[in-house]
Amino acid sequence: MLDFNLLAQSGAARAGVFETAHGRVETPVFMPVGTQATVKALSPEELKAAGVQIILGNTYHLYLRPGCETIGRFMGLHRFMHWDRPILTDSGGFQVFSLSKLRQLTEAGYAFQSHIDGSRHLLSPEKSIQVQLCLDSDIIMCLDQCLEHPATREQAIAALEITTRWAGRCKTFWRTQTDRRNSLFGIVQGGMFADLRRRSAEEIATIGFPGYAVGGLSVGEPKALMMEMAAHTLPLLPADRPRYVMGVGTPEDLVALVGMGADMFDCVMPTRNARNGQMFTARGTLNIRNARFRDDPEPVDASCGCYTCRHYSLAYLRHLYMAREILAYRLNTIHNIHYYINLVAGMRRAILSGSFDRFQKAFYSVRQSPDR
Ligand SMILES: [Zn+2]
Numbered sequence: 001m002l003d004f005n006l007l008a009q010s011g012a013a014r015a016g017v018f019e020t021a022h023g024r025v026e027t028p029v030f031m032p033v034g035t036q037a038t039v040k041a042l043s044p045e046e047l048k049a050a051g052v053q054i055i056l057g058n059t060y061h062l063y064l065r066p067g068c069e070t071i072g073r074f075m076g077l078h079r080f081m082h083w084d085r086p087i088l089t090d091s092g093g094f095q096v097f098s099l100s101k102l103r104q105l106t107e108a109g110y111a112f113q114s115h116i117d118g119s120r121h122l123l124s125p126e127k128s129i130q131v132q133l134c135l136d137s138d139i140i141m142c143l144d145q146c147l148e149h150p151a152t153r154e155q156a157i158a159a160l161e162i163t164t165r166w167a168g169r170c171k172t173f174w175r176t177q178t179d180r181r182n183s184l185f186g187i188v189q190g191g192m193f194a195d196l197r198r199r200s201a202e203e204i205a206t207i208g209f210p211g212y213a214v215g216g217l218s219v220g221e222p223k224a225l226m227m228e229m230a231a232h233t234l235p236l237l238p239a240d241r242p243r244y245v246m247g248v249g250t251p252e253d254l255v256a257l258v259g260m261g262a263d264m265f266d267c268v269m270p271t272r273n274a275r276n277g278q279m280f281t282a283r284g285t286l287n288i289r290n291a292r293f294r295d296d297p298e299p300v301d302a303s304c305g306c307y308t309c310r311h312y313s314l315a316y317l318r319h320l321y322m323a324r325e326i327l328a329y330r331l332n333t334i335h336n337i338h339y340y341i342n343l344v345a346g347m348r349r350a351i352l353s354g355s356f357d358r359f360q361k362a363f364y365s366v367r368q369s370p371d372r
Contacts, residue, residue, distance in 0.1 A: 002139070002183035002210040004242050010356035012235075012261040015348050018242060020086040020138035021181040022078060023053075027242060027263040028351075030254065030344045031056045031088060032271060032337055036065070037081040040271050041333040044083045050306065050338045051345060054086040054138070056266040059131050060095030060123075064114050068134040076136025088139040088266070091128045091187075094247070097146045105145065107162070125169040129184070133177060141213065142170040144187040149220040156191030159216075163189045164203040171207055185211040185244065192225055194232050201236035212237045213244040214262075227256060234261045251280055251343055255363050258347050259356065270340045274332035277321050280339045284368050288332065293318040306338035307331075 004018045016027045032039045032047065034055045039047055047055065057077055074080035077087055093110065096103050100112040109124030125143040132140035143166050145159040167186050174184045186209035190196035204212065214233050217226050230245060234257075237243045244264035245257050254265055270280065277288040281301035286293075288300075296314035308317070308331040320328035350359035 002242075004211070004240065006240065008352045008354070010351040010354050011259065013258050013347070013351045013356040014261055014263055015351040016242065016263060020054075020183070022084060022086045022138050025053050025086055026348060028254075028258045028344050028347055029053055029264050030340045031264065031266040032340075033058070033266055033268045034081070034083075034087075035268075036061050037071075037077060039333075039337070040275065041329045042337065044081070046307075046334060047083075047337070048085070050334065051341045052085070052337065054088060055083065057087055057089045057135060057137060058095060059089045059092035059128060059135065060099070062089075062135060063092060063123075063131045064116055064119075064121075068131055072134050076134070078136065086139070087135070087137040089132045089135055089137040089141065090246075091141045091143040092123050092131065093128070093143050094146050096123055105162075107165075109143065109166075125166040126173040129170050129173050129177075133174075133182065136182070138182060139211065140174075140182050140184050142167045142184065142187050142209075144189055144215050147189065147191050147216055147219065149192065151191050153191075153193060153196075156189075156193050156196050159191065160189050160196055160200045160203075163187065163200065163215075164207070167204055167207050167209075171209070183210045185209050185213055187213045187215040187246070188233060188237070189216045190233075191216060192221055192229055194229070197229060197233045198236055201233060205238055209241070211242040211244060211264075213246050213264075215246050217245065218248050223253075227253075230257055230262070231260050251340070251363075252367075254340075254344065255347065255360060258344075258351075259360060265344075270336035271333050274336040275329050277328075277332065279332060280336050282366050288314070288318050288321045288328075290318075300335055301339070304335065304338060304342070306335050308335040308338075 002018050006016045008015045018025055031054050035058045071080050096110045096112045099115045103110055103112040109122050111122050113120055128143040144163040147159045186204040188200045188204050190200040242263045245262045279286050279300050282303050293314040298314055299309040301309055350356045
């Protein structure tokens with residue numbers, strides 16, 4: 001079982017470390033999203049050069065294509081994609097919910113049709129664990145029921161209850177497996193209702209997991225409500241286990257959530273936004289398409305030490321992007337991943353030296369309005 005070691009706290013912010021079968025992870029940590037067994041546009045060597053410790057794989061996508069039979073022949077995702085550091089996989093539930101056609105929720109699981117070829121499948125709690133074990137990821141997630149926003153209290157209660165029952169089934173199934181090298185994390189739901197978040201946290205913690213995730217955030221609710229729910233839910237999770245906020249967020253979100261005691265994050269923003277020309281910098285975000293960069297010899301971020309910023313100007317990156325050159329997506333992604341990893345590493349150093357407060361002030365003091 002994953003052994004989380006809490007090393008320091010600065011206010012509510014935490015720095016820790018845990019070991020997996022594929023190496024250690026220092027927290028707080030940001031996990032780039034590798035949906036289809038690749039973090040889009042980057043090689044594993046480039047991820048390592050950016051300091052990426054752990055990536056996230058999407059069970060729904062990998063189950064449908066290329067499928068467990070193929071990845072199983074490689075003894076899992078690590079060898080298949082040539083990545084030897086830790087991997088976390090989600091349960092597949094969120095993608096069924098957001099991508100598939102004709103999904104139907106029953107006590108058994110999600111019956112759905114593939115968004116690729118229309119084939120029919122049942123994603124049950126047991127099936128989700130089985131697929132994640134076949135992928136041999138280091139951290140696997142319980143199947144939960146996601147809620148749209150807004151949802152009624154009745155809908156939130158129903159989702160909470162099925163999430164608890166499914167968490168029990170996931171753990172029972174996982175325990176029947178021999179030779180377990182993976183850790184199974186529980187997920188807290190409860191919609192945007194504080195008392196339901198508390199109830200879900202208590203029920204999931206009672207089942208008992210080596211780590212806990214806050215699910216159901218960033219599903220269309222206003223930012224202030226998301227932060228309110230996170231601030232309410234995070235302290236309800238066991239302090240001696242890692243706390244993972246799923247699918248979040250912007251650099252500002254990460255700084256705020258670490259300040260509330262969150263340890264793990266994943267988000268498509270650095271990679272997806274890079275492919276849309278949006279770059280994250282210490283001073284805020286900028287859009288590489290902006291005409292003001294046409295002749296700009298400066299790098300994206302003078303304080304960044306990434307390959308892109310060391311060698312290329314804004315003018316060149318803008319040119320590549322406007323010409324739709326493949327290299328544009330690669331260079332933009334290298335920078336954004338580097339920025340996110342470096343931001344979280346900076347927070348960790350600040351927590352370890354007891355100065356997270358100062359870090360937060362410095363972070364906000366240099367930020368300007370978007371698109372400088
Ligand atoms: Zn850079």
